[in-house]
Amino acid sequence: MAEKKINFTKAVLDALPLPDAGKRDTYHDLKTSGLQLRVTSNGVKTFSLFRRVKNGSPERVTLGRYPDMTPEQARNESVRLNGLLVQGINPNTDARALKTETTLQELFDEFLKHRRNKRGAFLSEVTKRSYRYDFALYLEKWGKRKLSQFKDTDFSKLHADIGKEHPTTANRVIAMASSLFGYAAERKLFKGANPAQGIKKFPETKRDRFLQSDELPAFFKALAEEPNDTFRDYFLIALLTGARRSNVLEMAWSQINLERAEWRIPTTKNGEPQTVTLSPEAVEILRNRQGCHAVWVFPGAGATGHIVEPKKAWARVLDRAGLDNLRIHDLRRTLGSWQAKTGASLAIVGKSLNHKSPSTTAIYARLDLDPVRESVERATGAMLAAGGLKASGEIIPINKRKQA
Known part of the structure; x- marks a missing residue:
């Protein structure tokens, strides 16, 4: 040479x-x-x-x-x-x-498998699903990058870019990124300062949107005109139970007891199971859906077997109803708001919506489903009456089946 x-x-x-x-x-x-x-x-x-x-x-x-x-x-x-x-x-x-250093994708995969919450429990499937969605949308582009190659400017710029249109989402993504690097430090996978920590969060305004009395007639009319009965019934059950969107999407027949008018959700966002009381109208909807699928109440054509993304159907409903600034999650808030309007205590509302609060946990523990059922039935009855679908005290079948 x-x-x-x-x-x-x-x-x-x-x-x-x-x-x-x-x-x-x-x-x-x-x-x-x-x-x-x-x-x-x-x-x-x-x-x-x-x-x-x-x-x-x-x-x-x-x-x-x-x-x-x-x-x-x-x-x-x-x-x-x-x-x-x-x-x-x-x-x-x-x-x-x-x-040989860990990549962001490798860290994320390990985080989902082994991370525990403050109570020592593994992350719930609902939380994992939310993390996967945000990671795929905003962080997966950096999946192959080694942890030591990240700078605080990477995340401050990402936060600013997302925050131009979605400040709450920006805060959530940065909080997740900070948790990832915190976990990496705990597991000795990363040395140095957390590059996603210390970023000033955008101010957030808590939503207080729910369906008002004068909006309910148009909303129920728009639902009745929805050609896809699976999405129509999904929105109705979401409203009448106040359950979280993901739990309703994954509602399975094995979780439902129509004789007791109960729906047992095995895992919720807070990592614990929940028993949801079903109003007579909700029971009627579910009875009419029996036989539509062996496993899922709201079946879909995708890999999961159930419907996954109802945004297009929701947009159709809002367009027909002439409503705006209403999200699917606002249906959950609508039930809680109507419970409060019809005289339910905050403890009853919290119990029916499976909210966790240190100041009311002891009260929740002493509550059974009877007062919750009474409150939910009173609230759903009031909503349906305000929407012109029933007279006070009347129980009606509100979802005569339509062909998709």
């Missing part, structure tokens, strides 16, 4: 002859100590820095290929790396460590 000293300029490097097949020539720069150019027989030219480190062992650090890297860039990088080597810092050691 020939070794020659030359002045690294574009003209000189372009004119270098190719070595024989299977051979490689190495050229040393006259101006910069340790800077080399290795030339292979197929014409690949690679800059590298070669020198002995403190213990006397030889180290070669690859810098880049010519002409993508210019001679001047190679010299500047050599000077920088020479300074590190003098301090006993070996760039190759860092590079080798980087190859």
Whole structure:
């Protein structure tokens, strides 16, 4: 292998002859100590820095290929790396460590498997699903990046970009990212400051939107006109039970006892099961849906077997009803609001909606379903009466089946 000293300029490097097949020539720069150019027989030219480190062992650090890297860039990088080597810092050691370092995707996968909440329980499936959705939408683009390669500016910019239209979502994504790096530090997968911590959150306004008395007639009329009975019934059950959107989507026949008018949700957002009382109108809807599917109450054509994304159907309903700024989650708030309007205590509302609050947990524990059932039936009856679908005290079948 020939070794020659030359002045690294574009003209000189372009004119270098190719070595024989299977051979490689190495050229040393006259101006910069340790800077080399290795030339292979197929014409690949690679800059590298070669020198002995403190213990006397030889180290070669690859810098880049010519002409993508210019001679001047190679010299500047050599000077920088020479300074590190003098301090006993070996760039190759860092590079080798980087190859085996955890990526963001690997961290996220482990986080979902092993992370526990403040009560010591593993993350619920509902929480995992929410994390997966936000990760896929905003962080998956960085999935292959090593943890040490992240900077606080990455997350501050991401937060600002998302916050231009969705400030609450921006806060949620950054909180998740901060939790990921906090978990990585706990598991000794990451050293240094948490790059997603300390970012000032956007102010959030809690939503207080729910269906008012004068909106209910148009809303129920729009639901009755919905051609897809699966989505129509889904929205009705979401309203009449106040259950979370994801739980209603995954409602299974095995969870329902129509004789007791109860729906047992095995896992909710707070990681605990919930028994939901079913009003007579909700029972009627479910009876009419029996036989639609062996497993799911609201079947869908996708891989899960149940409907997953009702946004298009929801948009159709709102358009027919002439309503805006109403989300599917607002149906849950609507039931709670009508319970309060019809005289239910905050404890009853919290029990029926499965809210967790330190100040009311002890009260919840002493409540059975009877007062909850009375409150839910009173509230749903009032809503249906306000919507013009029933007289006070009347029970009616509100979902005569339509063909999809």
